[in-house]
Amino acid sequence: MDVKAKGNVQSDQEDDQMELRRGPWTVEEDLKLVNYILTHGEGRWNPLAHDAGLKRTGKSCRLRWLNYLRPDLRRGNITLEEQLMILELHSRWGNRWSKIAQHLPGRTDNEIKNYWRTRVQKHAKQLKCDVNSKQFRDAMRYQWIPRLVERIQASAANSTTNTAASATAGQFVMPHGFGGERVTLSYSTTENSSTAASSETQVSPVSDLSDYYVNVPVNDNPNPDYFQASQIGYSHRYSSFISPSTNYYNNGMDFQPWLDGADTASDNFLNTDDFLFLQQQFNFNM
DNA sequence: AAAAGCGGCAACCGCAAAGGT
DNA sequence: TACCTTTGCGGTTGCCGCTTT
Numbered sequence: 001m002d003v004k005a006k007g008n009v010q011s012d013q014e015d016d017q018m019e020l021r022r023g024p025w026t027v028e029e030d031l032k033l034v035n036y037i038l039t040h041g042e043g044r045w046n047p048l049a050h051d052a053g054l055k056r057t058g059k060s061c062r063l064r065w066l067n068y069l070r071p072d073l074r075r076g077n078i079t080l081e082e083q084l085m086i087l088e089l090h091s092r093w094g095n096r097w098s099k100i101a102q103h104l105p106g107r108t109d110n111e112i113k114n115y116w117r118t119r120v121q122k123h124a125k126q127l128k129c130d131v132n133s134k135q136f137r138d139a140m141r142y143q144w145i146p147r148l149v150e151r152i153q154a155s156a157a158n159s160t161t162n163t164a165a166s167a168t169a170g171q172f173v174m175p176h177g178f179g180g181e182r183v184t185l186s187y188s189t190t191e192n193s194s195t196a197a198s199s200e201t202q203v204s205p206v207s208d209l210s211d212y213y214v215n216v217p218v219n220d221n222p223n224p225d226y227f228q229a230s231q232i233g234y235s236h237r238y239s240s241f242i243s244p245s246t247n248y249y250n251n252g253m254d255f256q257p258w259l260d261g262a263d264t265a266s267d268n269f270l271n272t273d274d275f276l277f278l279q280q281q282f283n284f285n286m
Numbered sequence: 287a288a289a290a291g292c293g294g295c296a297a298c299c300g301c302a303a304a305g306g307t
Numbered sequence: 308t309a310c311c312t313t314t315g316c317g318g319t320t321g322c323c324g325c326t327t328t
């Protein structure tokens with residue numbers, strides 16, 4: 001796609017002349033952008049913005065498309081499995097949101113970043129420790145992640161029998177950096193397998209992690225329930241998550257604020273049981 | 287019922303890297 | 308190879324809706 005040269009200079013000049021829109025996108029703008037991309041495909045964003053008749057910067061169009069309008073985006077709450085992935089991958093890569101997002105099909109870096117900032121950092125704050133502290137990281141590694149795994153397993157156990165029977169549609173192998181253990185998620189989906197197979201190519205290859213792959217189908221018209229915990233069969237040996245040091249944590253940590261606010265359906269990062277568990281761990285170590 | 291506070295998220299900003307001329 | 312444009316990324320901001328007082 002070679003749209004540049006003269007046309008681009010022209011569009012820049014026009015951008016200077018006409019006032020560029022900023023702020024929230026209107027339905028009309030969304031339609032213009034979607035229709036243009038569906039017709040012409042993605043290209044260079046500045047000319048695209050101009051050609052689509054949008055008074056927006058190319059940058060703004062790109063962001064709107066990638067974070068909101070793309071048809072392969074998943075909407076809805078971050079699932080337990082996705083939370084697990086985010087925790088694992090963040091412990092490995094830190095704030096490399098786009099890299100993390102590559103392993104969560106249909107999720108954007110912006111979404112993951114927002115999730116981390118609003119949920120995880122909030123919880124770190126409530127625990128009165130820094131999100132980057134060893135204390136917090138180890139709490140995640142040895143306590144929260146195993147609890148998430150347990151909850152996923154529990155969800156799987158509570159699900160209907162067809163789950164186990166059909167849990168072979170795909171696999172999601174997650175080696176974590178903790179002693180070389182691998183977390184293996186087998187999942188099933190209500191989508192038919194041909195759909196799943198046909199969309200596998202949308203998952204970016206992972207060049208820097210030879211032992212890591214994500215083989216997750218992405219539906220063209222994503223179903224919010226696609227990854228529901230009840231559909232997940234989980235196989236994992238998580239004993240290695242148990243803290244090697246039983247007296248590691250700061251006795252002064254206060255779980256109560258988190259406990260008070262955590263037992264809601266929407267905030268499933270940890271529930272009340274998790275907190276009781278954590279408190280027991282801390283009390284035991286005191 | 288109204289005001290204040292808070293949380294979630296879309297969008298913007300600045301910078302750096304990549305690519306083209 | 309220097310310059311310019313575009314793209315991609317992470318950090319930050321501000322709006323909006325929900326909850327609490």
